[in-house]
Amino acid sequence: MSMSFGKSLAGSVLALAAASAAQADVPQVATDIAPVHGLVARVMDGLGEPALVVQPGASPHSYSMRPSEARALEQSDAVFWIGAELEPWLEESIDTLASDALVVELLGVDGITTLEFREGATFEAHDHEHGDEPHADHDHDHASEEHAAHDHADETAHDDHDHADEASHEGEKHDGHDHGDEEHDHEGEDHAGHDHAGHSHEGVDPHAWLDPENAKTWLDVIAEDLAELDPENAETYRANATAGREEIDAAMADVETMLSTADDVSFVVFHDAYHYFENRFGISAAGAISLSDATDPSPARVEEVRDTIRDLGVACVFAEPQFNQDLVATVSDGTDVQAAVIDPLGFELEMGPDFYPELIRSIGDSIASCTSSS
Template sequence: MSMQRFQQSHDSACMPAALRLRSRAPWLCAALLTGALGPAAAAADVPRVVTDIAPLHSLAARVMAGLGAPEQVVRGGASPHGYAMRPSEAAALASADAVFWIGPELTPWLEDTIGTVAPDADVTALLHAPGATVMAFREGPVFDNHGDEGESHAAHDDHDHGHEDHQGHAHEGHSEHGEDHTEEAHEDDHDHAHDHADEGDADEGDADEGQAGHDHAGHDHSGEDPHAWLSPENAKAWLDVMAEKLAELDPENAEAYAANAAEGRAEIDAAAEDAARILAPAKGARFVVFHDAYHYFEHHFGIHAVGSIAAGDASDPGPARLEAVRAMIRDLGVTCVLSEPALSPAVVRTVIEGSPASAGVIDPLGGDIPSGADFYPALLRDVATRLAECAG
């Protein structure tokens, strides 16, 4: 059957209710009739919202509480750096009236997909949204954290990345941060590890990218760090951005969106206070993370990893980088090395062999936390708890 005939045969059945906000592709109509898009499709007057990752899904769920339920593209337990969408996820994206995502800095593969699958959706990239703080990736396996010079308040009210329609969200010219960093308190201890770090950087290109389900094509881990959801302040700013955007699309519920965002901010403040108490025993601890995904969390709570096994995009580390990490663990007296659930613990066992460091597991995406409005506050507490248990 031709696409034109398919559309003619299905438009009359779908258009009045499920497609009230916007006409969709005919194949999606069939998905709507079978309920593939879930409860959000039933609320015809409420915008259909899709997010990329679980933390943003949680924030959207908080803003939409009592009105609708957002969809999520990257499922829990999967790496956002490289992901193959399932048909149901593509269908959800195609049906979206609003898309909230971190941006191409985290999921470069998703940028073209949004333009192709959801060309009419209102797309908001949150990394540079008003009120958000953007930080730089840290270079090499050994971090220089003093002062967090990588911080960049790049998102101002006049910044147009956050609220633009998809047609203009190409994000041209992402700047790389070349700031010089000063040494942290243990400068002398870093010298030997930095010698190895130089070797690790040179060898980084030898890593077999694409293993463990990662596809890092086009992902730049030398510039802006997209793991910004682990900043409670960023999350609170994004609640407001979401509420304002949904109010534009659905003015009748503007007050409800604003009230929900206010409740969400209070919940995040409470969770951040809990996390700070949990982390108190770990202040000053020397720990290593698997990949550079926790800079925002560390900066907010005043704790600092001394290095990472892999770069910020979680690409597989080469042998020289692993040797640099082993030297760092030995020379800096590291007490904790944190892996992640989707990754093999063998790498961590290798780098801590012969040292007194313990191994822990931490998940920046909260794969084991139930999805929904309560997810984000739970994520802050979970990351703090796992870090404190290993490093405290």
Template sequence: MSRNVLPLTVSAALLGTTAWADVPKVATDIAPVHSLVSRVMQGLGEPALIVASGASPHEYSLRPSEAGALQDAELVFWIGPDLTPWMEDAIETLATEAAVTSLMDVDGTTELPFREGALFEAHDHDDHDDHDDHDDHDDHDDHDDHDDHDDHDDHDDHDDHDDHDDHDDHDDHGQYDPHAWLSLDNGAVWLNAIAAQLSAADPDNAGTYYTNAATAREEFDTLRTEINDILTPVRGRNFIVFHDAYQYFETSFDLPASGAISISDATDPSPARIAEIQARVKQQDVTCVLSEPQFDPKIVAAVMDGSDAKTGVLDPLGSDLEPSSELYGNVLRNLALALADCL
């Protein structure tokens, strides 16, 4: 993408002031991505947030201001079509001149395949796939791994039962779980990619972008220690999540879930799946069943029927947080605090 850098004005030169080139206009999909980009742009500018806080990223109707932000964008950062399938068409239609980065496609990103069934086995740390064999994708045409799932929600796994709806939901979706921002390692990789893209578009401010990214990575190291300290007392205890969105966090901090109530956050669980989870709650002495802000509490109550398990709420998007450069770290910290409290 070419950009014209305006020369110093005569008055600025006479006054001895510095006139920076215009900071690029940037659009981001969800609040955690907006937070990472805000951190790299700190002191220079603020990206636009396309998916409003509290809204589902899977199905969304753009407001005029959000469509305008995409149309004006010179850079777009998003997770990719597995999380926001509707956004691919919006980018192609509106952000025609923008350099687009799908963060799931960034070199070095760890991707975890969807887990199978309602019940999870212990994590196999060799299952993940580091994206070391492909380049950063700067435009939205390069989604080789995501061809046949542009109009489906985030369907995380399917039962081994003859649950037709679960199989349809899973088979029509992509291979990898898109909730990859819940890994601090991925967040650190993405900070570098964001700084590189911003620097290419705005070389005069490259030093600031890279310094901000480096400082944020140091903050991540501190956050990792803090989260480990929070979770250490409850490791080894069993919990159930509402839908399978947390395996990046679980893998990062060695705290595996025992299972998920629902195949996705857009589909109610089948009776057979609920029965399977109820059995797991009893067999493994599950002490905690976790929901999310938008889900029907009656489903969690059904799973917990007859058990002494506690309940809590996990929020992977920071729905109740103000969008800011601090949101990303607060999302992960709040996950740890909610888990520790429930367990």
């Protein structure tokens, strides 16, 4: 072996070792749902990849973790999740398995827009009464904030929005999880607006990731948190967040173009998950078959949605891949309404740094395509 070759080989080994050491210093990150995973993946692009707890195709409202997902929480240095309003079942697991990690509940981040739950099967009266006004928290400098304040794992229980008794829909199977044995008791339902007796639907709607402006705020929060955990790569996190914000702006512009002729077309969604998207882009669903937490609707609610479809000449009814699509057929029966699929979690999209802008585009495209063909 020549001396020059030996030096070259030694240099390569040292470079690989340095790269491995840098990679080893990147925080281990866990995320709850695919849209949050996409945002974190954008910030970590080129450095590492976060783990995903709720697998694509499953409902975050009720889920049973696999051992590998529990292990990802246990090994995490940071956890980014929407919050207990969306995933009440996950709060205890984070408390137990990720007690030493930085835990960031994104729904509690200052500076985002939050919206209240909508009531009833149809939204026109509710939106008119409440003005459908968003509630934006005051701006704050996240970079100077003490990061311990982000750890919401010890927050008090959300008494007004307790989903502990929530159940999955009959016969659903997601990635090997059979939820068909879980039961939901509909006895004592109040059909005058709240479908489930003793189950309050007051408070903040947790589907805040469907407002792209919220996602842009979260990118900066994620970048600053990871920069504090990993100062050597701080500038990369921040640069990635800036690029991610620009990509979301481009996606928003595309969606505004897609929906430019859809503002006067009525549509109904499977469950009330799209309030943030509607509010941001100036459109409004006529109603939802199921509540925001995707619990099974009462017969009275199904009948009310069916009447809405007929009375308002609703153009489209959107199913979701995570839930019972037979209900869409039920409310559409006897009408000329178009049926299509829309997905707030991006089940068919490729995971990774480009996920979130593509999610926003896919929702806009689904609404625009269905309404324009009606």
